[in-house]
Every structure is written in structure tokens, then in C-alpha cells.
Amino acid sequence: MVIETTEFNVFGIRVKEETILKIRLAMNETYNYLTNKEKSWEDSEFCKREIASLWEAIDDMLSRFSEEPFHGIGPDEIRTRLMVNRDNRDFIETFGYELKKNDALSDILKELKEISMEPGSLRIFFRDSVSQKMAEACIEINKIIKQIRRERDKIKTGLKHFVDWAKSNRRAIITCSMAAGVIVTSMVAICYIGIPMQVVNLLIMVSLAVICLIYEAYGASETLKEVRKKLSRRLGIILRMNGW
Numbered sequence: 001m002v003i004e005t006t007e008f009n010v011f012g013i014r015v016k017e018e019t020i021l022k023i024r025l026a027m028n029e030t031y032n033y034l035t036n037k038e039k040s041w042e043d044s045e046f047c048k049r050e051i052a053s054l055w056e057a058i059d060d061m062l063s064r065f066s067e068e069p070f071h072g073i074g075p076d077e078i079r080t081r082l083m084v085n086r087d088n089r090d091f092i093e094t095f096g097y098e099l100k101k102n103d104a105l106s107d108i109l110k111e112l113k114e115i116s117m118e119p120g121s122l123r124i125f126f127r128d129s130v131s132q133k134m135a136e137a138c139i140e141i142n143k144i145i146k147q148i149r150r151e152r153d154k155i156k157t158g159l160k161h162f163v164d165w166a167k168s169n170r171r172a173i174i175t176c177s178m179a180a181g182v183i184v185t186s187m188v189a190i191c192y193i194g195i196p197m198q199v200v201n202l203l204i205m206v207s208l209a210v211i212c213l214i215y216e217a218y219g220a221s222e223t224l225k226e227v228r229k230k231l232s233r234r235l236g237i238i239l240r241m242n243g244w
Contacts (some may be wrong), residue, residue: 015108015183020174022104023186027166030095040087044167048160054088055156055181058188063145078192092185096193099186108183109195155181 034041041047061081084092099105148155158178164170172178 015179017174019104019107020179020182022102023099023182024162024166026095026098026102026104026186027162029098030091031167033094033098034090037090044164047163047167050087050091051159051163051185052156054084054092055152055159055185057082057084057088058185059148059152061188062148062184078188082188082192092189092192095186096189096191096195099190100193100195105186105190108187151177151180158182159185 031041031047060083061078064081082092154177158175159181161172162178162182165172
């Protein structure tokens with residue numbers, strides 16, 4: 001597992017700085033389009049309130065999905081279960097099309113297809129990018145969702161900083177909190193416009209987000225082995241990787 005300031009690599013899925021930059025461009029184009037339709041989108045504070053309320057809706061939807069058997073989901077189901085106001089419906093639909101247009105998530109979607117899964121709490125198998133050998137992760141989804149809820153304010157703050165960057169070009173530090181919120185929101189957006197995926201793939205990205213958040217809290221002062229123990233104790237994530 002590799003987590004740097006601008007790159008996250010968990011379960012063989014790489015979130016590169018290039019990916020974040022493409023998402024930032026898609027969000028910038030989204031705000032430009034929406035501002036031409038309705039002047040309220042000119043206001044950065046309005047945009048920040050909307051992105052915060054959107055995250056709360058995504059958090060609630062993922063919680064409900066995590067209680068059900070894993071299955072494929074389509075845009076109709078996302079549209080039904082994502083309880084948002086009209087402004088956020090306009091945002092997430094436009095954002096999804098902009099993400100699709102510049103292939104912002106194409107690398108992540110490709111890597112998700114390489115992961116094999118087994119039912120249960122969530123057991124996934126992936127190729128470790130460092131050792132190039134197969135590795136395994138066992139994840140307790142309920143604990144993951146609870147941790148995301150505990151980190152809600154931190155993620156919303158990261159998303160608000162991202163809005164400043166996308167809308168006003170106020171370059172922000174790419175933190176784990178920001179990447180967590182941005183990637184999961186982007187995954188929901190592309191599904192919202194008609195790109196089907198499995199619920200489990202959304203939950204894998206949520207798990208990746210939580211790992212990044214925990215590493216952000218402990219990585220500076222503790223070894224990766226110690227962080228791994230905390231992941232197991234607090235989140236029910238057991239990683240079996242080559243050399244660990």
C-alpha cells in the first residue's frame with residue numbers, strides 16, 4: 001500500500017494527481033455551465049453548501065446500500081436513492097457528464113474490473129503493485145460506513161477546499177480527506193448519468209477513502225505496520241499482502 005501526498009494506491013487501485021486534476025477540470029466546467037443557467041452558482045459559498053449537503057446524501061445512500069446484498073446498480077436506482085435537492089441534481093448530472101467527457105475516472109474503472117470478489121463481509125483479491133503478487137483484503141463494511149460518518153466533517157471541509165480550487169483557482173493541498181470525498185462523489189456522479197457499476201465497487205472506493213483518512217491521522221508518526229494494526233482493530237480491515 002502506497003499513500004503519498006498526491007497519489008494513493010490501495011487494493012491495487014491508483015488515484016494519481018492526474019486523476020484529481022481531471023476531476024478538478026470537470027468540476028470547473030460544471031460550475032461554468034451551471035452559472036450560465038442560474039446566477040446562484042456564481043456564489044462560492046452557495047456551491048460549498050451544496051457540495052456539503054450532497055456528501056451527506058451520498059453518505060446516507062451508501063449506508064443503505066451497505067445493508068443489502070451486493071448487486072449491480074443502474075442510474076435509475078441511484079437517482080431514486082440519492083435524496084438531493086434540485087440544485088444538487090443539476091450539479092451531479094452535469095458533473096457526471098463532464099467527468100465522462102474527459103475520461104477522468106477511466107483508469108480507476110479499469111482497475112476496479114481487475115479486482116475479484118467473494119461474498120460475505122467483503123473479501124477482495126487484487127494484485128499488489130509493489131510485489132506484483134496477489135493479495136487479499138477482508139473488510140467489514142458496517143465498520144467502514146461508521147468511520148466515514150465519524151469523518152464526515154473532515155471530508156466536507158476537503159470538498160469545500162476543492163470547490164475553491166475548481167471554481168476560483170485557489171490551489172489547495174491535496175489531502176487524504178479531500179481525495180476521499182472527491183473520488184467517491186465522482187464515482188456516484190458517473191453512475192448517476194448512466195454508467196452502471198456494482199455497489200461493491202462504490203464500497204471499495206469508500207474503503208480506500210477510509211484507509212487514506214486513517215493513514216492521514218497516523219502515517220506521519222507511526223510505521224505502516226502500526227497503521228495496519230489500527231485498520232484491523234478500528235475498521236475490521238485485514239490486509240494480507242506480500243512481505244507484511
